[in-house]
Amino acid sequence: MVEVENGRDDMLIDGIEPKKNQNIEIPEEFNANYLRAYYAKLFPYTDMYKWMSYGNDGRHPGCDQSYVGRREFSFTLENDIYVRFLSFNSVTELEKAIKEKCPFKIDIGAVYSVDPAKKDAYSQNAFTPVERELVFDIDISDYDDVRFCCSGANVCSNCWPLMTVAIKVIDTALRDDFGFNHILWVYSGRRGVHCWVCDGKARRLNNEQRAAITEYLHVYKGNENSNKKVSLMGPLHPFLARSYTEVLKDFFEEKFIYSQELFSNEERYEKILEMIPEESVTSELRGKWLDNKRSRDDINMARWGHLKQLLQSGKHKALGIRRCVEEIVLSFTYPRLDKEVSKHMNHLLKAPFCVHPKTGHVCIPIDPNHCEEFDPSAVPTLSKLLEELNRGGLRSEGEDELENTSLGKSIRYFRSSFLQPLLKSCKEEIESSYAAKTQQSKNSLSW
Amino acid sequence: MEIVRSQRKSSFASSDIVVPTIPIYRSTPDLEVRLEEFELYAVQRLRVLHGISDGLSRGKKPDEIEKLVGDLWKVNMMHPDASEVVNKDIISHFVLRLVYCREEELRKWFLSMETTLFCYRLQLETAEAQRALWDEFGLPWKAVSIAEYESVKDKLNQVARSIGQSLSSADTIFYKVPFEEVPDLVAKRKVFVQKGIAYVATNQVISILMTQYRSHLSKALALTYRKWNSMIREQEKDRLTPVIEALSTSYLGPDYSQPREYAELSLKDIDQVAKRSFPLCMRHLFEKLREDHHLKHWRSYATGFISQVEVHKSSLGKDVPQFFIMGVGLKLDDALAFWKAEFSRKVGADRFDKEYAYSIRHNYGKEGKRTDYTPYSCQKIISSTPGVGDHHGCPYRHFSLENLRVALAKMGVGGRALEEVIDKTQNRHYQLACTLTFEAVHGASCDAGVNHPNQYYIDSKRIMESKNNSKSP
Ligand code: SF4
Numbered sequence: 003m004v005e006v007e008n009g010r011d012d013m014l015i016d017g018i019e020p021k022k023n024q025n026i027e028i029p030e031e032f033n034a035n036y037l038r039a040y041y042a043k044l045f046p047y048t049d050m051y052k053w054m055s056y057g058n059d060g061r062h063p064g065c066d067q068s069y070v071g072r073r074e075f076s077f078t079l080e081n082d083i084y085v086r087f088l089s090f091n092s093v094t095e096l097e098k099a100i101k102e103k104c105p106f107k108i109d110i111g112a113v114y115s116v117d118p119a120k121k122d123a124y125s126q127n128a129f130t131p132v133e134r135e136l137v138f139d140i141d142i143s144d145y146d147d148v149r150f151c152c153s154g155a156n157v158c159s160n161c162w163p164l165m166t167v168a169i170k171v172i173d174t175a176l177r178d179d180f181g182f183n184h185i186l187w188v189y190s191g192r193r194g195v196h197c198w199v200c201d202g203k204a205r206r207l208n209n210e211q212r213a214a215i216t217e218y219l220h221v222y223k224g225n226e227n228s229n230k231k232v233s234l235m236g237p238l239h240p241f242l243a244r245s246y247t248e249v250l251k252d253f254f255e256e257k258f259i260y261s262q263e264l265f266s267n268e269e270r271y272e273k274i275l276e277m278i279p280e281e282s283v284t285s286e287l288r289g290k291w292l293d294n295k296r297s298r299d300d301i302n303m304a305r306w307g308h309l310k311q312l313l314q315s316g317k318h319k320a321l322g323i324r325r326c327v328e329e330i331v332l333s334f335t336y337p338r339l340d341k342e343v344s345k346h347m348n349h350l351l352k353a354p355f356c357v358h359p360k361t362g363h364v365c366i367p368i369d370p371n372h373c374e375e376f377d378p379s380a381v382p383t384l385s386k387l388l389e390e391l392n393r394g395g396l397r398s399e400g401e402d403e404l405e406n407t408s409l410g411k412s413i414r415y416f417r418s419s420f421l422q423p424l425l426k427s428c429k430e431e432i433e434s435s436y437a438a439k440t441q442q443s444k445n446s447l448s449w
Numbered sequence: 450m451e452i453v454r455s456q457r458k459s460s461f462a463s464s465d466i467v468v469p470t471i472p473i474y475r476s477t478p479d480l481e482v483r484l485e486e487f488e489l490y491a492v493q494r495l496r497v498l499h500g501i502s503d504g505l506s507r508g509k510k511p512d513e514i515e516k517l518v519g520d521l522w523k524v525n526m527m528h529p530d531a532s533e534v535v536n537k538d539i540i541s542h543f544v545l546r547l548v549y550c551r552e553e554e555l556r557k558w559f560l561s562m563e564t565t566l567f568c569y570r571l572q573l574e575t576a577e578a579q580r581a582l583w584d585e586f587g588l589p590w591k592a593v594s595i596a597e598y599e600s601v602k603d604k605l606n607q608v609a610r611s612i613g614q615s616l617s618s619a620d621t622i623f624y625k626v627p628f629e630e631v632p633d634l635v636a637k638r639k640v641f642v643q644k645g646i647a648y649v650a651t652n653q654v655i656s657i658l659m660t661q662y663r664s665h666l667s668k669a670l671a672l673t674y675r676k677w678n679s680m681i682r683e684q685e686k687d688r689l690t691p692v693i694e695a696l697s698t699s700y701l702g703p704d705y706s707q708p709r710e711y712a713e714l715s716l717k718d719i720d721q722v723a724k725r726s727f728p729l730c731m732r733h734l735f736e737k738l739r740e741d742h743h744l745k746h747w748r749s750y751a752t753g754f755i756s757q758v759e760v761h762k763s764s765l766g767k768d769v770p771q772f773f774i775m776g777v778g779l780k781l782d783d784a785l786a787f788w789k790a791e792f793s794r795k796v797g798a799d800r801f802d803k804e805y806a807y808s809i810r811h812n813y814g815k816e817g818k819r820t821d822y823t824p825y826s827c828q829k830i831i832s833s834t835p836g837v838g839d840h841h842g843c844p845y846r847h848f849s850l851e852n853l854r855v856a857l858a859k860m861g862v863g864g865r866a867l868e869e870v871i872d873k874t875q876n877r878h879y880q881l882a883c884t885l886t887f888e889a890v891h892g893a894s895c896d897a898g899v900n901h902p903n904q905y906y907i908d909s910k911r912i913m914e915s916k917n918n919s920k921s922p
Pocket residue numbers: 728729730731826827828830831842843844845879880883899900901902905
């Protein structure tokens with residue numbers, strides 16, 4: 003419950019009944035009326051539409067005016083009614099439809115060969131996805147076997163850092179290994195993060211290439227029946243080696259073993275011992291850990307130390323355990339991707355700046371360079387934003403209204419760190435490919 | 450003699466340059482092809498592709514597939530005349546391209562099987578032959594310079610170690626290739642990737658060639674499709690078109706045309722075996738044959754095999770029983786004796802020898818050069834339309850419910866099982882109905898379902914045999 007203070011009774015936003023001379027109580031985080039108000043006052047239509055246009059809304063002759071209108075949107079309406087294959091030819095159309103339908107969720111799909119809203123007029127072959135951001139979806143609920151603080155959709159400050167390291171690992175790989183530059187990370191509103199890779203090169207990947215990147219980034223084998231979630235054949239590939247030494251190892255040793263108390267009791271440390279296929283090692287460790295001698299060191303740190311020492315002492319040369327320390331760290335901390343979302347062009351993903359209908363959280367961007375500062379519990383909620391709007395009252399109008407709320411920071415980040423550089427490179431790309439095309443046609447004339 | 454001639458010149462004729470041993474099928478060959486070879490080669494290549502598809506769907510491992518491809522190729526794609534081998538390869542590919550260009554699903558299947566075939570054939574080739582293909586595709590990517598090699602050497606070695614390969618030496622050549630071109634190497638982390646560039650070692654070139662081949666073939670298929678629609682279909686409507694159309698509907702499951710080890714069947718057992726192990730369709734035909742000693746359309750399906758194309762034009766189903774008999778492994782002599790015994794009562798032994806024996810022998814590959822077609826699958830039988838007085842077809846589909854009940858009762862299916870079979874039949878799940886019948890008759894499950902009368906028979910034999918074995922002391 004959130005109490006909203008409102009000293010003024012003359013200025014109220016849409017959808018909330020005015021009550022005279024008393025505080026307005028906003029009883030829950032989310033309802034359709036709040037959402038309507040959010041869409042009326044705050045949703046950044048222009049920025050979203052600019053993004054989806056990828057520079058094709060310009061006046062340059064190389065712009066493809068049909069581009070943005072071939073993008074699929076889908077709405078999930080209040081009663082779980084799911085409307086697919088919507089398309090919008092202008093920001094006004096988009097804004098009008100959202101305000102009218104008040105979708106609980108807006109998904110963004112692929113750019114198709116023809117306007118998806120008219121797809122039935124074309125043969126099946128003529129209607130195919132031609133472009134799509136490379137997207138990733140990481141959910142904390144996929145980590146339930148390695149976190150003991152929460153489960154399912156719940157998340158707290160002890161387990162959220164798993165998302166933080168996931169962002170770091172994947173973001174670095176996308177930039178350094180694959181050479182992508184225009185990457186947007188977004189809080190999914192409840193249990194995880196989404197990633198949008200928007201470079202032209204990424205949008206034009208075919209399904210096989212998407213699958214290749216996904217597999218490259220995928221290590222964890224989610225299999226209930228196998229103790230080992232990660233098995234390594236030999237030394238680590240440079241990408242994994244970098245992820246391990248630069249991010250995951252330190253996170254595991256300095257934070258995660260404490261926050262999850264991974265070695266604090268038998269049940270927990272058995273989970274780890276199960277990953278060591280060498281009897282002599284595990285029984286030695288068990289023996290050591292049975293007598294609960296108090297030491298000055300933290301028990302988690304001490305036991306992890308024993309384990310590492312034993313596995314890396316060189317006493318055990320068995321092939322199967324050479325990679326065990328790395329395997330354990332990766333099993334607990336390596337990003338767990340929902341692979342199917344990334345592999346196919348026509349998969350839909352929730353749009354940024356939607357509001358999660360369960361939590362009322364706005365799906366705001368996360369800056370990968372400062373992702374450890376991101377706190378999901380501090381994300382602006384619908385009710386908080388409305389309160390801010392009410393408080394702000396008539397003092398500000400339009401654009402500024404948004405900027406003055408706690409969403410302002412997110413919008414500014416979205417514009418300056420993502421949208422502007424993206425549109426700049428889109429413009430360059432459009433111009434250079436147009437120049438190449440005209441050059442080509444000149445050449446072919448002279449032949 | 451029918452001659453199929455293509456208009457364009459081939460690049461395979463010249464022999465003074467190193468020609469890759471595996472063609473990439475750039476242009477249709479300038480060869481004379483007899484219509485029967487046209488068809489025969491296509492069917493044989495199809496066998497190879499089906500074999501691969503089957504192996505893949507059974508989850509065979511790469512080394513097993515490699516062996517499988519080698520064997521399939523040897524069995525089907527050799528030619529007594531060594532100089533004809535390449536031609537056969539090329540012709541069969543182009544015929545199937547025509548067959549498989551015409552629908553999205555067919556194209557996809559063909560593309561993926563041909564690419565797999567190409568890849569495994571390539572693995573059997575020398576590095577030199579692979580280089581020749583690199584040139585053939587005209588690939589633009591540069592090798593890593595020595596100076597640059599020094600700067601990434603550690604990473605390259607790290608990758609090599611991570612996939613259990615020995616360290617690369619300075620004379621290993623690495624190519625810098627956009628990662629998009631080598632998706633399979635990227636997926637398995639078999640290459641070092643930096644800023645979108647994959648460092649591909651010489652021994653990984655296959656991956657690149659494969660991607661090239663796939664995209665080359667994919668484009669070619671789209672083009673062939675357009676040509677087929679705009680001209681070939683019409684131009685060839687009396688000659689190739691019927692062949693092409695028939696080939697595309699051929700059965701895609703396991704190959705039942707080759708007799709199996711456990712499928713040997715001798716004439717004296719056939720009645721008993723028919724009762725026990727034939728699916729309803731074949732059982733019915735068999736009984737009718739025994740009763741009438743003549744099947745209405747026997748003549749037309751027997752002679753149908755003799756002329757090349759006629760078999761495709763003739764309506765489906767007429768040649769079912771003979772193929773089935775062949776598929777279950779009746780030896781040629783037994784088959785001849787069987788058919789002779791059955792037919793000569795009606796048509797006379799003389800006429801039998803003259804008119805029918807040829808086609809039976811023919812199907813066993815003794816006479817003529819015609820290919821043996823795979824016996825028909827359920828799907829094909831179910832979609833056939835038997836005329837009045839015909840006995841072929843799938844009983845679940847083509848019988849009245851009353852007759853079906855009687856027939857099932859004769860097989861010993863009753864009670865709940867019978868009702869379930871009827872229920873499936875009414876819901877048009879004919880193969881499922883047949884599967885339930887199988888399970889009721891044998892008291893054993895049939896997890897794969899019934900897809901082919903021969904499969905029904907083979908599964909049945911297997912169960913019967915294991916029952917017999919367990920009974921014997
Ligand atoms: S389902 Fe197949 S095997 Fe069974 S009766 Fe029909 S055609 Fe014959």
